[in-house]
Amino acid sequence: MFQNKMVTPAIPERVYTLCKIVEKKAMSTSEVKEKMEPSYLNQKSSYYNDYKNAAEELQLITVTDNVLSLAVDASVLPTYIYEQLGMPIINLQKADSGSGVIPTLKIEPEISMQAADDSDEPKDMKDLRQREERRDNKAAQEALDQRFSVLTSQIHSMMLALQYTKEKMQFQLNDQILIDLESLLQESKGIVKSGFAEKDPIAQVENAHKTVQQNIKKDWTKHYSTMTNSTKSTLQVISSIDTEKVSICLEGIAKGASWTTSIGDFKSMNQSLAEAKKLIDGLGLDQQIIAFLQKMNKGKATVADLDENVLRWLKDEALDSRVKLSFVGGSRRG
Numbered sequence: 030m031f032q033n034k035m036v037t038p039a040i041p042e043r044v045y046t047l048c049k050i051v052e053k054k055a056m057s058t059s060e061v062k063e064k065m066e067p068s069y070l071n072q073k074s075s076y077y078n079d080y081k082n083a084a085e086e087l088q089l090i091t092v093t094d095n096v097l098s099l100a101v102d103a104s105v106l107p108t109y110i111y112e113q114l115g116m117p118i119i120n121l122q123k124a125d126s127g128s129g130v131i132p133t134l135k136i137e138p139e140i141s142m143q144a145a146d147d148s149d150e151p152k153d154m155k156d157l158r159q160r161e162e163r164r165d166n167k168a169a170q171e172a173l174d175q176r177f178s179v180l181t182s183q184i185h186s187m188m189l190a191l192q193y194t195k196e197k198m199q200f201q202l203n204d205q206i207l208i209d210l211e212s213l214l215q216e217s218k219g220i221v222k223s224g225f226a227e228k229d230p231i232a233q234v235e236n237a238h239k240t241v242q243q244n245i246k247k248d249w250t251k252h253y254s255t256m257t258n259s260t261k262s263t264l265q266v267i268s269s270i271d272t273e274k275v276s277i278c279l280e281g282i283a284k285g286a287s288w289t290t291s292i293g294d295f296k297s298m299n300q301s302l303a304e305a306k307k308l309i310d311g312l313g314l315d316q317q318i319i320a321f322l323q324k325m326n327k328g329k330a331t332v333a334d335l336d337e338n339v340l341r342w343l344k345d346e347a348l349d350s351r352v353k354l355s356f357v358g359g360s361r362r363g
Contacts, residue, residue, distance in 0.1 A: 043080040048089050048099055048106055055098040170226075177226035180235055184217065186290035187242065193292050197299055200252050206244050213237045246288040257282055257298075260305050266322045267312060270348065278305040318342050325352075 043065070050056065050064055062077045081097070084090045091100045194200035202210070216237055220230040261282060268275045281301025284294040314322075321339050324330035332354065343349040 043076065044084050044087070044089070045106060047080055047084050047097075048103075051090060051097045051099050052103050055096050058092070058095045058097060061097055173226045173228060173231065177220055177231055180220075180231060180238065181217075183290070184213070184238060187238075187245075190290045190292055190295065191245070193295055194249075198252075198256065198295065200249065202245065203248060206241065206248065209237070209241050209244065213241055242288070249288040253286055257302065260302060260309070263309050263314070263319065264305055266319055266326060267309065267314075269322075269326060270312070270346075271308065274304075274308055277301070278308065312346060313342065 047061060047065060050061055058081070061081070062075075065080075066075055066077055081090075081092075085092055089099070089101055089106070091098050191200075191202070195202075213234065216230070216234050220226055220234060261279065264275045264279055278301045281297045282305065283298075284301075285298030289295075312318075315338075317336075317338055321330060321334050324334060340349070343352060
């Protein structure tokens, strides 16, 4: 019957459900069929004999006088039947309330099984039929799976970026974003609750992801300004001293100006800020020197600004020969 694989009607879920139904007590074949394929559902096709025969051929059940009994220890069913069945699930590590801790997202393969009992066979069978319909519409399902894969990758990249900026740049999300982020991850779990990526849950999570990203972007813009304005201002002041190094630092810092999920941009920004600090500290600047350099950059510095402190700094930094004096237009007083 199998030829190294089950026929489509005898999918593992159906075989497993049938075995779980007769796990506690033996039942007639008509009783089992009614539970597997309730008559009130008015199904056009019946696969009952396929998966019943599959279970019998696998020696999971015995059939005597049309009475079905489980023939193996129930604990072996998952391993035996679901050996080839895997599906992605999302595990959420929940953040403590008010902790400011970013929830974490983990994607991993896991076998998904639902034990059938007497109270929920109709729902189980409905889920199984939905799975079969999706398998029949392979192209559409593959498109949804790809869409889910892209979304999962985007969320994962966002989480990594948040973790990096929190640890390396002290970026803290506000409470509302943390709540929305946790809700996003919870909703992500529902995308594959039936074992397949589903259209409506994907759309819902895509919208939630977009909203969270937009709100993070607003907070990051404020954080970036607070973090970089002073350094960029000082770099502008000393740009005439070492134009090339200042330019490299400013370009690197600018890579983190807009929120992105590219950690590489944040690493460049962080490294450039460190280089800028090293460059600025190495010049031994104080407020008087900075004021003098600001006037120099604007072309407003005069001999009157060249006091003992400024002259000493220019000589110490070997910059005295780079300062040129000239007369401006006007008449001599006197």
